[in-house]
Amino acid sequence: MAPTTPQEPGLSAVPSYEEEQSQARFDALIGKDSRIEPRDWMPDAYRKTLTRQVSQHAHSEIIGMQPEANWITRAPSLKRKSILMAKVQDEAGHGLYLYSAAETLGTDRDELNDQLLTGRAKYSSIFNYPARSWADMGAIGWLVDGAAIANQVPLCRASYGPYGRAMVRVCKEESFHQRQGFEILLSLSRGSEAQKKMAQDAVNRFYEPALMMFGPPDEQSPNSKQSMAWNIKRFSNDELRQRFVGMIAEQVKVLGLTLPDPELRYDEETKQWIHKDLNWDEFMAVIKGNGPVNAQRMERRREAHREGAWVREAAAAYAAKQVQSEVA
Amino acid sequence: MNHDELDAELDSFGDALASATRVTPGNALRPEDIAVGGAKPSEDVARYALTLGDDALILAQRLSHWISRAPELEEDIALGNIALDVLGHARSFLTYAGLAWDKTEDDLAYWREEDDFTSLWIVEQPNGHFGVTIIRQLIVSVFQHLLYSKLTESADETLAAICAKAVKEVDYHRDHAIQWTIRLGLGTEESAAKMRHALEILWPYVDEMFQDLELHRKLDGIAVLPSSLREAWDKEINAVLADSGLEIPKTGQAMANGRGGEHSEHLGFILAEMQVLARKHPGASW
């Protein structure tokens, strides 16, 4: 079988016999769609790709808490307040499941967190848009979580065991997230004129960023191919985007709202959804840090870390003293 | 993909994982059950339930602010759990109280004015740093644990049922506060100093918790006389502080009268934030 991992040009070191054996075993596991587990040998590039992907995913969950946490104290009913609180708390949980998967690849959470706080690591650019109104809680649940789920369900079968297992847990919990978002929008669209306007405005703002959550078009996404060869990704960016846009095109009718896309239609000939051109320049600008609230999101995270330092330190000091007194 | 397909796909990942991700709603008393099946309380019982509900509501509002700001992610989750529990208690008490006046939990939470609220000053106090929140939790959750324990024997069946669930949850909140008080009290010089400061700024609001009202006396067998909890509370708090290398501060006591609708300056801001959206849309459903 051909090695699943390309030789990096410029690396001329001849692999040792042991390395060749290990690579062959890895290739065989991938070849029969089995799983790679933490203590297995794996190519450096595979480890690096996964560490980056899983930790970015974790960072996205953690930063993604902010736009919604912003509305917990203002939620317009106590039931909605409970649901929103449970949802944001779940996101912290999902971040933790994912950090725990990332850590099995050999980078500890402090280091991953440091990469986030110093801007070396990225997170999903959608969270760099502000949550301006209560209806955004609906649009985030329906569109953002909807896109996330479409992305994540295939990841449950990712070749790296701990990642797949974390995704199963995340997906199970997230199925309520999308539904509660849909319900918020439905209540608003059936409510007063002002409420309906609020709902439509939120859908208008989140539609395009949600479609861009699947990443750049396939021809501009060079890393996708390798991820698919490694059985990390199962579908291409465009395939997932197609699947998603098809779902929301139907669901929006139930909501009695519209998608801000006059070009949206299903093309019977190509069996493809046609949607408007997405603004990839804006996407890149947001990733680079120039979205409306990148600076605010990062500072909030840094602040929590900074303000919590004395607490973490005290707990560690207490634990160390306990160990000492046990020894003494 | 619809949700049934999603569930089926997720279920295909094997039993071992399925058992570790089993999801059940449990069978606890919910606010919805009280609203539908609860007996209508008397005016006095409703006023009493309102005091318990207001304390829980304002505390939940304060605690919920921590989510996404805690010292460590595990603590975001812990404080989130506690805030959710407490909000659940608030919803049950307010729903029950509202039955007496044909009002919903939301009518009571969003459409009353500041001087209609009956919350204690201790729950209105700002979160401050993590140590301040922990000391506030210690003071309140030890109190609520004693109170709800007694209320499980209340002659009012609905109050007893609400408290039967709440007491188990508050027991965990109390444990959480105690564990952190010990660690921060004995951790570092800095953390001990912060905890002493937290005790000093919160202690003035302790006595208010134990003030007996005419309402409590009228509801003999239904309500608990707050003063009757003081001894047990003192004993438990003293023990925790002793274990934590901390002591009761020598501060005075504030002339607080939250139960009478006279509140700290903080409550107005809490309500402004909590009620702003609901009040912009009178009659709306969400």
Add this chain to the structure above:
Amino acid sequence: MSQQNNWPLWEVFVRSSRGLSHVHAGSLHAPDAQMAVRNARDLYTRRNEGVSLWVVKSEDIISSDPDEKDAFFESPQGKDYRHATYYKASEGVKHL
């Protein structure tokens, strides 16, 4: 970031109901064992997933060496006689 502040990593095992084994659920960070159990409760049993929890420091787990996989796990292969299906003569005999 000073090393001293790093909270250790703990592995969490959840028993989903009485009669079943504890199953590995994931990991978390906590300053000490008592807090690890509490964090595990908050993180891994938010939806009634468990009735009992184990936590163990990750560094205390001893695992088999995957590089010795073949040598370590091959021995049972070929020992069909450890499985009931090996015994054909008794086929058709009731309750056996």
